[in-house]
Amino acid sequence: MANRQNKLAFLSMPAPASYVAGLGRGASGFTTRSDIGPAREGPSAEAIAEAQAKRGEEAEVDPEQFQDPDNEFGLFAGTTYEQDDEEADKIYDEVDEAMDSRRKARREAREQEEMAKHRAERPKIQQQFADLKRGLSAVTDNEWESIPEVGNLTRKKRKVQERTYAIPDSVLVGDRGKGEYENALDPTQQETGGFQTPADGGLTNLLEIGAANETVLGLKLDQASATSSSSGTSTSVDPRGYLTSLDSVAIKSNAEIGDIKRARMLFESLIKSNPKHAPGWIAAATLEEHAGRMVHARKLIKQGCEQCPKNEDIWIEAARLHNNHDAKVVLAQAVQHVGQSVKIWLTAADLEGDLPARKRVLRKALENIPNSVRLWKETVSLETSVSDARTLLARAVEVIPMSVELWLALARTESPEKAKAVLNKARKAVPTSHEIWIAAGRLLEQMANDPEKAADQRTKELDMVDKTVEMAVQQLRKHQVLLTREQWMTEAKNCEKQGSVRTCEAIVKATIAMDVEEEDQLTTWESDADVAEKEGTIHTARAIFAYALKVFPDRKDLWERAASLEKTHGNPESLDQVLAQAVERCPQAENLWLMRAKEKWLSGDVPGARDILDKAFVANLRSEKIYLAAVKLEAENGEMNAARQILARAREVSNTQRIWLKSAVFERQQGQLDEALTILSTAIQNFPKFAKLYMVQGQIHQSRTQYPAARGAFLTGCKACPKEPALWVLASRLEELDGKSIKARSLLEKARQTNPKNEMLWAESVGVEERSGAAAQAKAMLSRALQECPASGILWRMQVMSEPRPSRKTRATDAMKKTESHPVIISTVARLFWAERKLEKARQWFERSVDAAVAQETDDGDLWGWWLLFEREHGTEEHRNAVRASCVRGDPHHGQVWPAIAKDLANTGKTTQEILELVANAL
Template sequence: MAANNKPNKLAFLSMPAPASYVAGLGRGASGFTTRSDIGPAREGPSAEVIAEAQARRGEEPEVDPDQFQDPDNEYGLFAGTTYEADDEEADKIYEMVDQNMDARRRVRREARENEELAKHRAERPKIQQQFADLKRRLAQVTDEEWEGIPEVGNLTRKKRKKDERSFVVSDSVIVGDRARTEYETSLDSHQQSTGGFETPADNGTLTNFAEMSQARDKILSLKLDQVSGTATSGLQTSIDPKGYLTSLDSVVLKTDAEIGDIKRARMLFDSLVKSNPKHAPGWIAAARLEEHAGRMVAARKLIKAGCDQCQKSEDIWLEAARLHNNDDAKVILASAVQHVGQSVKIWMAASDLEHDVKAKKRVLRKALEHIPNSVRLWKETVNLESSAQDARILLSRAVEVIPQSVELWLALARLESPDKAKAVLNKARKAIPTSHEIWIAAGRLLEQEAYAAEKTEEQRDKELATVDKTIEAGVRELRRHQVLLTREQWLKEAERCENEGAIRTCEAIIKATVAMDVEEEDRLDTWTGDAEVAEAKGTIGVSRAILAYALRVFPDKKGLWRKAADLEKAHGTRQSLNDILERAVHHCPQAEVLWLMWAKEKWLAGDVPAAREVLERAFVANSESEQIWLAAVKLEAENGELGVAKELLVRARTVADTERIWMKSAVFERQQGQLSNALETLATAIKKYPKFAKLYMIQGQIHQQRKDVAAARASYAAGIKACPKDVNLWILASRLEEADNKSIKARALLDKARLANPGNDVLWAEAVGVEERSGGAAQAKTVLARGLQECPASGLLWSMAIWTEPRPTRKARSADALRKAGNDPWVLCSVARLFWAERKIEQARRWFDRAVAASEQPADTWGDIWAWWLKFERQHGTKEQQEEVVKKAVAAEPRYGPTWQPIAKDVANIRKSRKEILELTAEALH
């Protein structure tokens, strides 16, 4: 009983399956049903049943997206509402907030990504980065090391599999290869009878090699005959049989493309000459094509045919003559003159073919019979004459035949004597009244006569005056005949006359024409500009003549006199300069600079009494002139007349009471060692002129010379208070404190100076110098950087910045300086010194030359740059180059420079010349 009550575990197998059961669905398999499972028309499980079954299995039911859709609103819950401006503004605000938040996060995100990327690159660098140092070292590998690198070979350490396949070779190949090395040593009967080999071919034909050899020799013989010109043309040429094979080396081989181009061009030219046989350029082009292709015989044939077709074309006859040798060309040109006897080119070509002068003359005279009005033929004929008499006869005949040729008239006039030349030029003037060359030639003839013989000065001047009259009359006659040359054309004619040595004719042309087409108010500027242009071109006579004419019109313009004096000083003689200055002071007696120039030239010439006389005359005209008084004092002091110089200074303080005269008085007394008198003079001068900064400077320097630091400090302080804008006073006060071992006070003074004078590069440079002298190189660099920020275009500061850099970066710093400071002389001098340090001598010399030439004020005044150049030439230049630099520097009269000025103003060097000061400055530079 108990056993019957136990539940049967397999009873479920007889139970009916659930309504929604699908076999294998619970195990993830796709179940299947058959017709027997579902019956004839059984419905599937309902949605509720499926949901209940999924709930039992723990699956979430699928949610219908349209479940919560409003049936009255097809697109959304708020689709029917109106999108107003408030909604748009709110959306923009939300979008802006999202963008700002994203941007804020993006900075942190990008920084984190870059950090992670750098860390990743550091841990796992690229192969390219791992071998970067090795790549850089490859630049140091020499050619021998490259060639010594062994071959790589096989580095895979794997044995290569050999191809052991074999193929069967046919018997015919083996037999053919065996017969290839065999030689036939006997002739059969047919070969002996014919003298050649009988070779069967595919088409059954036989090749006779003996006949081929004979044909080759015949072809070579024909080619030789063609080249020698005996085959068809009948024109003999010479050929060198021995050098023929050698000349073959010079034959240019044509490529296939070039040969194709030649063939196409040949077809085109052939069509051209056939369609238009009277067109000479077509024949010439076809012949040149054949010449280019190396077929001279064909080219000659073509050009001969062209000559037959175009007998009136001179170009085709000339081309035919060019393509033939000398003898054949003579025959061709002889035939040409029968058809085109009026062609000058053909007659000239025929003359050029002749090597004998007599034959040339014969050809040209024959040509003149056909073309008597050809100027070229007459000129060539005259040039062949060896005697002047024969040439004169020919030119006489030429001007009769061609009276309108100016060249022939002028040539005849040159061959005649002066008297006959005048008659020839008169005839020429009547025959050609519109020629200005004849009038100029007449003026030159008169000038030549004036200087030809021994004559007195009065006679020569009288004859030279006729030159001016002749040119003036010529200009009038040309205007009367409506020949209106422009002012620029006349100036060019004047320049040509000067270049050919006719100076007086040049001056006459300038006098007669320089005022043409110039407005009255523009005359001075125009003439000054013309004189400067002429001087730049090197035509000094033209420039001198223009200035002389301008001075006659404007005799009271001292600027014009100054230009004329400068011109004579640069290009004239001492006497001409003296004459100009004498005339200048006569017309402009109030021009102090002209008096001073005249006195200085007298002094430089060694004529001190004449210089005193000039200054005395200057005193009469300018009694209160400060410059003339000081010039007189300097003249007496330099010549040892110290008592006279002192007396002049005393009188000058009374007559011309100016601040510079008081200053020069104090300087003179200081130079004489009279320091107490100098201080008294300065005290009086300061009371009179409290705003003149140089008085305080000299006073402070005298106190400093007497070791009275407190008095010097008081002088500089008073000067700074009275003249706070004077930079030199601040610098002297700073250097006084620095010399007294008070660098802190020196810095403070320079700081105050920069506040009073903002943007001054000299003060910044002095501040940098203070830091360098006190041993603070880093602080000096900082001050220099601040100075460059305030004065970015200062060449002085940039030059200092170049030398504060280490050697490898100086070149880059100099490039920055050139870009920022431009054409500044200090920067150019620093660049020259860099080239000097690199031993690039020629580049350094060129940059020194640029440095002394570049300026805003004249750069020649910078004595330090001249001294650097002299120091360079002493190390690398020749004796002549050193002397040239010294000569230029003395002529430039340098006055400024941080090293030059203390040396030049030192009392111990007061009597020394500029050359000596230059040498001392060059020695002091380091």
């Protein structure tokens, strides 16, 4: 107990001098409602500092306690400000400005970026409605007027408070008596016998009104019967005419009627304020016509003609509003006021029904307006006799000697000799017209193409076409007529379309080099030829290439493009002619020699192809391509000994790795395996880094079931060419064929380490697991493969086809995104549509797959194989032929099935179409 009292003894002790209640919790004094008077003052600063010192806390330092009271910026501000200080301040200011200018561009760019981001997140109201404001520009006046006025829409949202009022008794009594009927007469009626009509007639006599209506109706019926009886019909109403009249009635809405009234008021104001304004009268009459008031429309247009007698449009509109007879009268009045108007006379001629009357009107028009080209043309066009037309045109060119159209028309009606004289006169009368010069060139070409003329004379006259066009360019330039190069090209294309090929070529020769710098000539002319070919003007493109080849005779690419143009749009003779000139100008161009030899071979001229290749050997002694082409030519035509001799000579002269490989393959195809192995041994010594030599060597040993020798060939090739995936795949398949799947996996694992991210090796690894029956390992391997090759079309196809049928579409969608629409994936999607019996979609996707393959230059032959397989089952023979033609154009060489079948010895010499059939069978 004593200890307890000692423990609590501090409660009765006085507090320390520096003690403040609650100071440790941050309290410094407070006041409650129960307090009376001012709150207790807190501890002084000295007391707080003493308490903090006892607890070991550091006192807070006021950052401004050392501040100069006279100067809040520094203690040295009161010192003397000398010139050195001013210079220092200037230097500091310049440094600050320089630093600020360096950061200014970045700061402003950052601020603009932040502002743009802010505006993108929170655009201004005017930006939000900018598109709507732009849309207001398309609002018509009628739409603008039909916009309703803005009302107070807020009242519609307010709930209207219903109020009730007390109804007087008189209203209730009146409502009560509404439905009552009186069965007895009023006393007044009993006395007087009825109500008396007031003297002012305020009550309506319904009997008289009914009688009047009957009378009016009877009159209308009589009129209708009279009309029908006069026309000879048995009925009073024509049903067909009645229905037709109902169809012709224009039912107008209230809005349209209002618009017509408003427009009528505007037009009335217009014609009253400006009665000499013809378009106002025309518009007012058109409005009345639209409203169905034809009489008023004719009246208005008549007043307009009186007010504006010199305006031709108002007379033409008046003629349109009247019938044919009245329109002639109107136009006769119009001629008295505007007799020089061509439109009035032509309109009057159109109103005439028979040909003589039209001719009479037009000739009357020519008497008043002899210098109108249009009237002369219309008059000539009505003539059925060539001699009469010639006479009119002769008179026309006398009256209007500057009209090129009339001169050309006169030349077309004359014989060639007389037309030549006419064009000479036209050239003198209009020396600035290029059309006359071109017409002269076409006339000379026409005269030269006369089959009765001799070849020498025809050649001379065709040369005159070139000279005429050259003279045309010179004379036009002399008379300051400077047509642009593009205009001349347009004229050349027009001549070609009209059948004047030589004139087209002459224009190209004379003008193709105009306004073109020397360094830009080749690219400009190639571009012109491409444009002409796209537009279908092949002769123009041919002429451009011919001129370009004269300027650049040693450009191989230009000769190849010219040959390609002839192959696409020409004939075998023209193509051979171009290629003959090409190999003569560029004898070192191997491709041109091969193109010419191939075209000769395809045309069936095998000796001619041999002669071309012999000449090519002379010009290109060590050319690998020419040697191989000669070997292929002899082998395809059954001359095996000649092909073997050419290969032997090629190994001695050219000595390239490809020639050695072709020699070995040739002997293998002929069944001479030992000879092929001998050639391969020598070739491997000469070219140890050529992987295909090891492949062929191993395949020959494998075909003989000499697995150790084949294994040695493949492994030697893998060591010599470790970056060749095909060698590793062949080695793996050999081990798998020999029943050593573990060894096959090991080889592929090593191959993937040597060739990372190779889809062929990963696909082969997955195939090994599938063929060994390890489905789980195959799935895991495929997942690893996709991680390393996420854009592989082959791996994604395997992934899609390994999925259950319901989830294949989803997986195919992922594959399309990952591979960016790879042709293999597109073909896989087509197969999915095929499985779902969506045949048209499948056909479209198969076509898309081969188009994508051609565009991306991935000539996967399996795509055509799947498409042909589909068309065999669901297509017609026309569809199958389209697939075969597409495959021949694509000329594929790759794929998973195609190369194995194409390189099979049993398929040696087969065409692309035959291999396609075999691939479809294998798939």
